[in-house]
Amino acid sequence: MADALRNIHRNRRWLGLISLLMGLFLWWLVSQTANLPSFILPSPMEVWSRFLVALADGSLFLNTGVTLFEILCGLFAGAGLATVIGYLVAKSRALERVLAPYLVASQAVPLVAIAPLLVIWFGPGMFSKILICALIVFFPVLVNTVVGVRAVPPALNDLMHSLRATRGQILLKLEIPAALPIFLSGLRIGATLSVIGAVVGELVGSDRGLGFLINIGRGQYDTALVFVAIFMLIILALVLYGIVAWIESRVLSWQEWRSQ
């Protein structure tokens, strides 16, 4: 028994895979025994064959590509803007006072509530989705940039000044590396949220994208298609999260405690 436990522990990288397979099995079991029509709960095999069909007719590729494009544009625009504004806010208490009411208000209003407005204003095309995506990414990245830049040790600032460092050198050699850990964890949150932003926008009104596929699938009782789209979204979120986490582990290898 103890041996078995130790073995499980040693092979814990497989645990995630095993748990996934068990989940799939459970799903299959329920779909077989619960006697539900397939437009309520399709079996894993039905979803798989729907996936192959969508892959073959090109609709999956196109719509995943559209959503991914929206996510990436929104993520870059939102995170980029948040980084610049976050840095300025961290440096200026006055700017913080000016922007604070808007920033707090933007967080108090649920994004789902303003998404229809943005679609009305900017149309059902990709631009409104990119905007929603950027909006949802903006706040966590902004907050973590502010916290990260303010966390720069004042003693290191003194050191740089005693060496007559220029503003650019302080930014490059002190502030960026010192703020990076906190900034990147904000970006990690933002990357996952960006998927939500794009889909919320597509669900409100669009003619392309994975959110559009979900809408179609719902309308035509093609529940297997809804499942396919959801799985694609999960994969997109995991990949984005994984990329940021990978960058984190590369850039922040000096912080060994992170991995412990």
Added chain:
Amino acid sequence: MTTAPILTVQDLSAVFPDNNGGLRALQNVSFEICPQEFICVLGPSGSGKTTLLRILAGLLKPTSGKVDFGNGRQPRIGMVFQQANLMPWRTAIQNIMLPLELDGMDHDAAKERARKLIDLVGLQGFESSLPRDLSGGMAQRVAIARALIHDPDLLLLDEPFGSLDALTRERMWTELSRIWQARQKTVIMVTHSIEESLFLADRVLVLTQRPGRIKLDLTVDIPRPREDEMRYTSHFGELAKKLKEAIG
């Protein structure tokens, strides 16, 4: 000494704004320092020692008075703080190279000079260690090497050994006086240890309780190299007594 002073401080005062008329940290402090002198600034806590050092480093503007560096230009400064104050994402040698990087020196030349300093402070084998893997004494030696690498005109030390244990501290004294003699630097070191100042300094300036002013300017005429045994001599005792009385 007959050489022209490298640093003249005239009538320096520093007041920090607070709610009741300002906190006077320094009042009418004046002194001169000759090249290659080792000065210790001694005083009770709250006597404005660190304020004085920060003004000399250009980190703080004095409220009144003048700091004049011999040749008129801004001096190059090497500073060592109470904590080692290393960048945790840089290895030991990268930390030491920082001042040269800021000067825009070629990477290979900078590394070459950093290697020499690693030897000087006795950290061979730890070039690529990160600060988290260095002991307090080793980290402080990296900080000293970093303060020396760009060949500064003036070395400012703010209680650099305060956070070390007694044994390491005394070893660092020997190291520092050896480095000082090898490098021929002008040094101003803030400390609250009488022993430390007598072990290291040519001259000790004693500051009074806030607002700090100079109460005693004592020349330490103990011959170098100063050994452990010197602290049991009667002369050492006399000097220590004078300093002790001045601090009050």
